[in-house]
Amino acid sequence: MSPSLKMASGLLGRATRQLAAVEAIPSSRTIPILRSTMQCRSYAQAQRPRCQNAPVSFIRNQFSTTAFRARAKTMGQLRQRNSTGPFSWKAAALFILTGAGMMLYFRVEKARLERKRIAEMSKGVGRPKVGGPFVLKDTDGKEFTAEDLKGKYAFVYFGFTHCPDICPDELDKMAEIIDKVKEATKDDKLFLPVFITCDPARDTPQVLREYLKEFHPDIVGLTGTYEQVKHVCKQYRVYFSTPRDVKPGEDYLVDHSIYFYLMDPDNDFVECIGRQDTPESASKVILEHINDWKREGRPLKTE
Template sequence: MSTPSRCMAAATRGLISPPAARAAHRTVASRTSNLVASSRKATGGNTACLRELQRIQNGNRKITSSSQGQTRTFSQSASRNKLKTIDQIRARNKGGPFNLTASILFVVAGAGMWAYFTYEKERMARKRIAEQTKGIGKPKVGGPFQLVDQDGVPFSNEDMLGKYSLVYFGFTHCPDICPDELDKMALMYDKVVEQCGKVLLPLMITCDPARDTPKVLKEYLSEFHPEFIGLTGHYDKIKETCKAYRVYFSTPSSVKPGEDYLVDHSIYFYLMDPEGDFVEAIGRNFTADQAAKVIADHIKDWEKPLKKETRWQ
């Protein structure tokens, strides 16, 4: 093999480089070809050719090492293997989606939705009760009546409009049941007023009109609550009112003065809405707190204006 051919082979081997320096090698190969051509023309050019090839190879090594030394930075965060302290781990996970703040917000949102849907479920149940108890044309419970209050002032069902009314039927000579229920009624009334204001009329209609005169009712009810309103009237008027409210009572129609007798009657509190419609009957199985909650919930569901002034003040 001639000297120029050996120079060319040596230059070719020196041009082999990593892919990252191929572009630079193309330029070097072109220069090598030109040198080979010029070496053929030179006489006694073996020494010059070798020197030139050596210089080119040294340049190739510098280019290759320079290209291999280039690094590409993808992330400046520390690798998981280098996280050795708690502070480093917390710092890395601080901005993650599952942190303490996100957990608290998730729990609060879930609790809020549960409370909202529970309230709506109870509200719809109360609405169904109120709608089912209303009569078509004629009310199922309640209706017109004409009586007098404990001051002898006429009182009718029209005076109940604009407020909720809690109606109880009893009599002043009742030995135990009526006093217990009136004590409960006083607690119920105070709790409802505390939550909703004075939008509830506490009424007691006597089932014993012969003995329960306005004066007797006023003295009797003042022992339970100053806001209680007692209603009485003639026997026929009381009978019509009890019939309208579906109340059973056993008072005799004709009673002689001083005659002793027993009175039996239904024991319920009747809740009437501001339009005079029956809402719900509250029995003896309700505690004062439970009954007050039922009444207050119905009042809070009412979307129309309520009267807060009192006619008897």
């Protein structure tokens, strides 16, 4: 090779090595650009919201099979969880109690609506009205009218003091009913028991007073003339048969209906209690009507 070609080849190799060295070392302009790019990337990562991945992490931790198995410490716990699932014994007990409570509520409400329907039917057009205006006298000889029954629940019975068996039995039952209702309501003035004689010729105010105090002091005794008693019996649809003209001292019996009539504070008939009813069943019916009245917020006169 000629000397000139050797010199050219050496210069070319030297230039190539210097160019490679220059490309390997960043220049003074390249370093700031790289530094700025890295700072921007770090700032963007710092400003990214941390909660961005929170839903994914929460779902993974709460609902993944790995997390579920991790919370079970033993195989027995894992089998128990697999058998019960999300329906625990506490949830089952709460479900049963709620269902039982709803059934009880609807049963009570249905009975209340049925009582209200029957009471409204008794006031309907074309049906015989039970009760109405009357004027009688109490055991003190004072005038007593149907207006005196309003504002409280009246419990009216028709009988006579010379009754040998039925009236005493029914008045004993009335006395038990009075005590049960008073004990349940804690109110002495809410319930008004009334005894109306069907034998005005013998049952004077004084006779009624002495007779009724043997049963219960709260029973209000009422009497009057024969026509007044006949009128009030007709108002309450009570059958009775009493000799109109009886000689003094003559003994006789009076045939009459055997029912208690429950009247609401508006003096409307709501229930009839018969001989087949016990003091417990009768007082239960009376208290149901009283509670229905109170639940509706309707006024009562207890003074």
